[in-house]
Amino acid sequence: MDSSVPDFVLFLGRFHPLVVHLPIGFLFFAFILELYGRWIKNPALSMAITLALFGGAISALAASILGYMLSLSGDYDQSMLDTHFWFGIATTLITFFAWAIRSGRLNIEKLNGLKSNMAALTLVVVLVSVTGHYGGNLTHGSDYLVKYAPFGRTEKVVLPPIAKLEEAAVYDYLVNPILEAKCASCHNSSKKKGGLSFQDTMAIKKGGKNGEVFIAGNVAKSEMIRRVKLNPHDEDYMPPEGKTPLTDEEKSILTFWIDRGNADFRVKLANLETPEDITSIASTMLGLEDATGKSGIPLPKVQAVSAEVLKDIESTGFKIRELIFESGLYEIVLPPQSITSKNGSELDMKLESLLPIKDNIMWLSLKNNKVQDKHLKTISKFVNLQKLEIEKNPITDTGIGEILANQSLTGLNLYQTKITAMSLENFAKMKRLKRVYAWGTAITQEEVDRFAVNGNSPAIILGM
């Protein structure tokens, strides 16, 4: 349980996982030979069974002894360990018993004629399987085997999705997922490395063999933080070699929780003074924003689009670029002068072809393509549109009225269009709109200045 166990014993104990596989192999092989022997009578076979059983018994004994040594480390859950322990002992004893019967060293009158060999071996195989299963649970955790099983999968506790970052409970939404991903495979209720478990809040507060895992409000004295921040080659470094280390972002979240959050399990981000970098990391973790490091408009969640649909759109002359890998969010560009006075009617059809992906379009450029007010009606259906380039088109104030309802536009390029100052108040109605480019329109600098005086957004950008 503690340092009174000599290192050498623990060293030997660690060979247990290696040696246990010997009896498993021997005994299953003996069982197979026994089955085989029912069809093929061969004295050599009988000898082999005896030998396999003997090997199985000896290696089972060795595995039991080593297993006991390993259990002295105290890294395992006591009740699960007990089951494994007693099944292991039983397996070893029954194996010796089976060997004794098979080799004829033990002859029990009553068993004669009862197929004692087969019965004993079957029992051995069952025992080995059960022992092995419990051993596996100890090492990998009790949910390891069935975690990906197609049946009876227990749903994990699903946190309700949150709309605003401030609502997130620091522990549940940020800290716990990190511990689950990076620590809990060795520190759980069944496998308690260093006596530490991250199974639930009680266990975390309890700490491990080396005492408390953190000191609320004191990062410098928190063992957990010390260990993850060590040089990776240090013996105390966590997670140990071969496991995925924590990222810098994850470390700052843990630090933030212990330091600012005082390691409170219920505190919400809203109750804490949150530095900008933490906000940024947190919103990235929770998928709340555009990952540019600033909390802005959250990225819309959209359905993926099939390649066929995209090919169809491309064949009508659009250029398509995915804005973030596998996000289903696209930039769509119609090359300038694709529409001229000759094929003016085609634009309706082209825009119609975009409707299947109307939610997926985030940037759209239709500059210099004879876009008219009526076309903006179609564009108004693109609810996630953030940037719209429709400069050098015969668009009037009426057209702007069509896209009023759009609440995600941030940038609108209207230079060299036919809009007038009438549109200014409409721009102000578009909540997220930051910049409108209106060089070469009827809008004058005085009108823009008057508009800006009232503290109105967006910024209207003219030119020379």
Add this chain to the structure above:
Amino acid sequence: MCDHHDKLRSNNRDLQSLESQLDRREFFKKTSLGIGAIALGSLLNTEKVWSAVDPYAGQQNSVNAFAKNKLGLPHHLPKAKRIVYLFQSGGPSQLDLFDYKPKLKDMFGQDLPDSIRAGQRLTGMSADQTAFPIAASTLNFKQYGESRAWVSDAMPYLSEIVDDLCFIKGMHTDAINHDPAITFFQTGSQLPGRPSIGSWISYGLGSDNNNLPTFISLVSKNGSGQPLYSRLWGNGFLPTEHQGVQFRSGKDPVLYLGDPENYDGNDRRQMLDYLKKLNGIAYDAYGDPEINARIAQYEMAYRMQTSVPEVTDTSDEPDYIFDMYGPDSRNPGTYAANCLMARKLLEKDVKFVQLYHQGWDQHGNCPGGVKHQSKNTDQGTAALIKDLKQRGMLEDTLVVWGGEFGRTVYSQGQLTDTNYGRDHHPKAFTMFMAGAGVKPGFSYGETDDFGYNIIKDPVHTHDFQATLLHLFGIDHERLTYKHQGRRFRLTDVHGDVVKDILS
């Protein structure tokens, strides 16, 4: 003994097994051949032969196709679609342009305190000076715009648009001489051979206009001073089609675009189709990705026959545009004309346009030199930014202005009331950015009263590169390329995104 047991085959199995064993002579014969083959292999640049054949090489389209690309890019939502990088080669004097240090006036001529230099390595050009007299700038500084940014009177046009600029006053770099410093800035390594920033972006994001190169470099004509080399826009170990294409600085940016007499586009198309077939056969035989690059470049050249005359023709630009860029803009190949050309290329969605302007190396006659250089570049730079802005392109175009390092506060050579020289200074200098995703009217970082050391918010060359890639939606740690058994990236193992300058 010459006809060895190879030919003597026994029927007896035991004897056969003896025969099949190697004897001493056989061993040497086989191994020496083997070693020879290995040596030959390395001479022949086995990389191309043994590297896993990249099925995407030479196919720009597949990289920027809407479908899943193999690089998993962009990593996050980009702010920038294109960039124009105005490289001021030689190392512009930040102390005479943007980094205003009024206290230096009182210290004029005094020796630079050792506590400031702190044993800093100097170049061979001023290391043996007995004194390091402080040279306050003789240029006049004023504050401009709502952002109250300090700009010297060398840059009258730029001072009008400071509210669109984001100054980084705490730039620092590792190298103190031109060649390693400019190579470091453009490729992330002081030693030649790595891909330039533009090549990385071309490799990572592909093209937005298949008729023009993704990466184009323009060098101001009649440049003197420190030399520029094509490796600054080179592709290093990346596939060759990601190399920057240099346009000539003159009337014809690309030569031989026209077809010879009695030879039309169809003939060329036919010729190229056959050539492509032949190259395809060669590729199947050797698997050398350079063959694919060659095919891609032939095709690009073909398309450029029509796209280049279109984009380089400035005849449809109105006079007021020329006037904005200044009189030089009517003279092809000058910095101003290149700025105008850059705008036209960016309008055509060329992703990376890199300008170079030489001559910012004021070891002597610094005030005059800075004024001269500014005169040639100030109006063009400012006009380009204004022009991009009024067209709405500053929304997603990043503008970068900067050199490879800064200049010293002490005078190199003799200091007089009106004249001084300045040596190379890598420890602190100023750059500015504008446009896509950077804060306008903002100044980041601060130097001490001498402009010698950074006292707040330093930005290293690698940080700058990381930030640049970030604005394009690229995580600089995840854009890598495996070469000679190791994965390389632009920022090597360094670089932090400067989040504070992002809008």
